[in-house]
Amino acid sequence: xxxxxxxxxxxxxxxxxxxxxxxxxxxxxxxxxxxxxxxxxxxxxxxxxxxxxxxxxxxxxxxxxxxxxxxxxxxxxxxxxxxxxxxxxxxxxxxxxxxxxxxxxxxxxxxxxxxxxxxxxxxxxxxxxxxxxxxxxxxxxxxxx
Amino acid sequence: xxxxxxxxxxxxxxxxxxxxxxxxxxxxxxxxxxxxxxxxxxxxxxxxxxxxxxxxxxxxxxxxxxxxxxxxxxxxxxxxxxxxxxxxxxxxxxxxxxxxxxxxxxxxxxxxxxxxxxxxxxxxxxxxxxxxxxxxxxxxxxxxx
DNA sequence: ATTATAATTGTAATGATAACAACTTTGTTA
DNA sequence: TAACAAAGTTGTTATCATTACAATTATAAT
Ligand SMILES: [Mn+2]
Ligand SMILES: [Mn+2]
Ligand SMILES: [Zn+2]
Ligand SMILES: [Zn+2]
Numbered sequence: 001x002x003x004x005x006x007x008x009x010x011x012x013x014x015x016x017x018x019x020x021x022x023x024x025x026x027x028x029x030x031x032x033x034x035x036x037x038x039x040x041x042x043x044x045x046x047x048x049x050x051x052x053x054x055x056x057x058x059x060x061x062x063x064x065x066x067x068x069x070x071x072x073x074x075x076x077x078x079x080x081x082x083x084x085x086x087x088x089x090x091x092x093x094x095x096x097x098x099x100x101x102x103x104x105x106x107x108x109x110x111x112x113x114x115x116x117x118x119x120x121x122x123x124x125x126x127x128x129x130x131x132x133x134x135x136x137x138x139x140x141x142x143x144x145x
Numbered sequence: 146x147x148x149x150x151x152x153x154x155x156x157x158x159x160x161x162x163x164x165x166x167x168x169x170x171x172x173x174x175x176x177x178x179x180x181x182x183x184x185x186x187x188x189x190x191x192x193x194x195x196x197x198x199x200x201x202x203x204x205x206x207x208x209x210x211x212x213x214x215x216x217x218x219x220x221x222x223x224x225x226x227x228x229x230x231x232x233x234x235x236x237x238x239x240x241x242x243x244x245x246x247x248x249x250x251x252x253x254x255x256x257x258x259x260x261x262x263x264x265x266x267x268x269x270x271x272x273x274x275x276x277x278x279x280x281x282x283x284x285x286x287x288x289x290x
Numbered sequence: 291a292t293t294a295t296a297a298t299t300g301t302a303a304t305g306a307t308a309a310c311a312a313c314t315t316t317g318t319t320a
Numbered sequence: 321t322a323a324c325a326a327a328g329t330t331g332t333t334a335t336c337a338t339t340a341c342a343a344t345t346a347t348a349a350t
Contacts, residue, residue: 020316022328024301056330061307063328075225078272081338083225083306095263106262117251118240122283125276127223128258135265136197165347167297185338201299206338208297209345226307 017070024066028063032087038103079130093128098139102145152178162215170218177232183221183248185229223274238273244282
């Protein structure tokens with residue numbers, strides 16, 4: 001199973017890397033640990049803005065860049081028109097339901113994947129994206145027959 | 146190995162689907178069969194524009210949409226700031242070199258990948274994206290030591 | 291040849307992200 | 321603690337990719 005890093009663990013990680021623990025950064029970081037739905041910048045901004053009305057969207061972008069560079073957040077580009085963010089940086093796949101839009105995590109065996117074509121390549125980043133229809137939407141469709 | 150469909154094969158495919166074979170559409174289609182570097186819209190437009198000065202970028206977008214809907218072209222979203230297009234629709238992975246920008250194809254065993262988490266999901270589309278440094282750039286780096 | 295349908299074109303609108311400079315907060319030093 | 325320097329935040333503006341739209345042109349059907 002995927003390990004879920006706690007907010008406190010992540011705070012320590014940032015401190016270790018000498019990254020300043022500003023109120024806004026901690027707020028974004030905490031949001032990501034509690035909302036593991038792979039949110040967009042707009043979702044993150046809109047939600048935190050309710051708590052911190054002075055928050056700027058630029059800060060959300062800046063913070064995400066810092067967290068990504070620190071290796072604490074990964075980018076999900078399963079769709080060409082929306083960038084999403086994931087606090088879980090361990091290898092795992094993403095499935096997007098084309099009906100309800102939900103993005104599901106799933107386990108993958110990355111070793112099985114590497115066919116040997118990439119023997120002499122230095123691999124830094126791996127992403128697996130599937131699309132289709134989730135079980136919930138499939139059963140809803142059957143009910144409406 | 147991956148099969149490379151010929152321009153003529155693809156023309157027949159379009160005819161079968163009653164998709165109009167306009168000069169511009171055929172031009173884009175032929176470009177994709179001959180430039181398998183996963184080009185962006187801008188690359189496609191700029192190159193074909195040299196031959197067809199009246200070509201509009203809107204037409205390139207429209208044509209790509211038609212070809213994608215027909216299942217003859219697939220979208221590559223390995224980077225969040227550039228959408229790329231691939232005439233090869235068979236399952237295969239993509240590796241982007243972070244140094245030279247080249248996107249390499251590689252073989253994958255998709256069946257090995259599916260861990261069972263997605264047993265009840267209907268899967269329509271699969272993409273595997275890796276990033277890192279390609280052998281050529283790795284050896285260049287060593288030379289400059 | 292005429293007419294209807296579809297495709298193309300150029301421009302304008304949209305929306306996500308980045309650049310920027312002014313302002314504010316934080317950390318450091320005395 | 322006070323003063324200063326560095327870093328972070330904010331709001332605005334700029335940029336760029338993509339889409340919407342209406343006018344024009346090309347294709348298909350009769
Ligand atoms: Mn995830
Ligand atoms: Mn490819
Ligand atoms: Zn669903
Ligand atoms: Zn390279």
